[in-house]
Amino acid sequence: MAKKNAFYAQSGGVTAVINASACGVIEAARRHSDQIGTVYAGRNGIIGALTEALIDTSTLSDEDVAALRHTPGGAFGSCRYKLKDIDAHRAQYERLIEVFKAHNIGYFFYNGGNDSADTCLKVSKLxxxxxxxxxxxxxxxxxxxxxxxxxNCPGFGSVAKYIAISTREAALDIASMCATSTKVFILEVMGRHAGWIAGAGGLAAEKEGDAPHLIIFPEIAFDRQKVMAKIDQSVKDHGYCVIVVSEGARYEEGTFLADAGSVDAFGHKQLGGVAPTLAGMVREDLGYKYHWAVADYLQRAARHIASETDVQQAYAVGQKAVELALAGRNSVMPTIVREESETYQWHVGEVALSDVANVEKFMPRDYITEDGFGISDAGRAYLQPLIQGECIPPFKNGMPVYVELEHQLVERKLPDFEV
Incomplete structure (x- = not known):
């Protein structure tokens, strides 16, 4: 009986370390070439499977595959494309199975977040x-x-490190100029419903009075009067105020501060920029000179400052996915398990996808200070280990060296399919 091939795809917004997971999958599959045939990668994520645009990773050198470990972005292309309801749009899912059957694919590795976990589960059931x-x-x-x-999730530790460092560096800039210039600086970070990234900004502070002076979490209802009072007091106490605000900051009734009035491909509300919205409030209520910045894609693309812990974990879950498949496991996800020890230790476990799909994990209330504007000792103890270590990519001519792969597509066997 012929060996089964594998299909790997990247989904949703990429990270500084998603390619490390791809590296883990491909290298593990190559070590088990007696059991796994070719690893095909979907060009532009799951769309690559639907359109039968399959990249043959066997044409990649070992050196190029290894270089994925220090390359940001999505090396095979990702997509924001959510498969529709399986009952009403069964043809999409059946198309995936047809493509898998045509190319003798028996292993499906889907690298993504909440929505892709749901897709992976549905495909498994179908x-x-x-x-x-x-x-x-x-x-x-x-x-x-x-x-x-x-x-924790691979991809988060590196963003957390970037935001913590950026917060500290920006604060030094503001502090040096606040006597005659900007007094309020606002950094907008990602986090639609969960404030983990915003909370990471709190790692910049090591002693009382250090920036950030306010963190605005989605988990804590936004109270304009309280926020403005806190900003005003910080300027009076320190001469300036640094704020880290999550894009998903919202009012008590659930309305986003920066609701753009539209939705993305996954049906999520499009957010139109909470930093300028908050800056407008500062101008109207306090009259302080302000400046704001949006970390945006920079925070998730900054491989040059990635957390070593994050890189190791991203690779480990990719490797573990192959090991689970070879052990006969199905419809599961590798997990990071934090061990109970004096120093930070972790290992890779597993969980059923039915316990993951369409479930979100929010910042626990005890990770946030009582006033709702900072991280507690418990929050710091959780976050700190995730940003540990530096995993610097190779540099040439002052610039990091990242691999760009040639996408050699497999010959198609099926008719065209409308996506």
């Missing part, structure tokens, strides 16, 4: 009902750190 032997393993990835069960 394959079972259609009698097609497929092992579907979800490889966790999300900068938002909002996947349940796993202690």
């Amino acid at each position: 394959a079972e009902t259609m009698g097609y032997p497929l092992q579907a393993i979800h490889v966790p990835k999300t900068v938002d750190n909002d996947l349940p069960v796993t202690d």
Whole structure:
């Protein structure tokens, strides 16, 4: 009986370390070449499977595959494309199985967050009902750190490190100029519903009075009067105020401060910029000179300052996904398990996808200070280990060296499919 091939795809917003997971999958599969045939990667994520645009990773050199470990972005292309409801749009899912069958694919590794966990679970169930032997393993990835069960998500530690460092560096800039210039600085970070990234900004502070002076979390209802009073007091006490605000900051009734009035491909509210919205309030209520910045894609692309812990974990879950598949596991996800020890230790576990799909993990209230504007000791103890270590990529001519892969596509066997 011929060896089964594998299909790997990247989904959603990429991270500084998602390619480390791809490296883990491909290298593990190559070590088990007696059991796994070719690893195909979807060009532009799951769309690559639907359109039968399969990249043959066997043409990649070992050196190029290894270089994925220090390359940001999505090396095979990702996508914001959510498969529709399986009952109303069964043809999409059946198309995936048809492509898998045509290319003898028995392993499905889907690298993404909450929505892709749901997709992976649905594909696994459909394959079972259609009698097609497929092992579907979800490889966790999300900068938002909002996947349940796993202690943390690969991709988050590097964003957390970037935000903590950026907060400290920006604060030094503001402090040096506040006597005659900007007194309020606002840094907007990602985090639609969960404030993990905003909370990471709190790691910049090591003693009382250090920036950030306010963190605005989605988990804490926004109270304009209280926020403005806190900003005003910080300027009076320190001469300036540094704020880290999550894009998902919201009022008590649930309305986002920066609701743009539209939705993205996954049906999520598009957010129109909370930093300028908050800056407008500062201008109207306090009259202080302000400046704001949006970390945006920079925070998730900054491989040059990635957390070594994050890189190791991203690689480990990719490797573990292959090991789980070879052990006969199906419809599961590798997890990061934090061990109970004096120093930070972790190992990779697993969880059923049914416990992960469509579930979000929020910042626990005890990770946030009582006033709702900072991280507590418990929050710091959780976050600090995740930004540890530096994993600097190779440099040439003053610039990091990142690999760009040639996408050699496999010959198509099926008719065109409308996406």
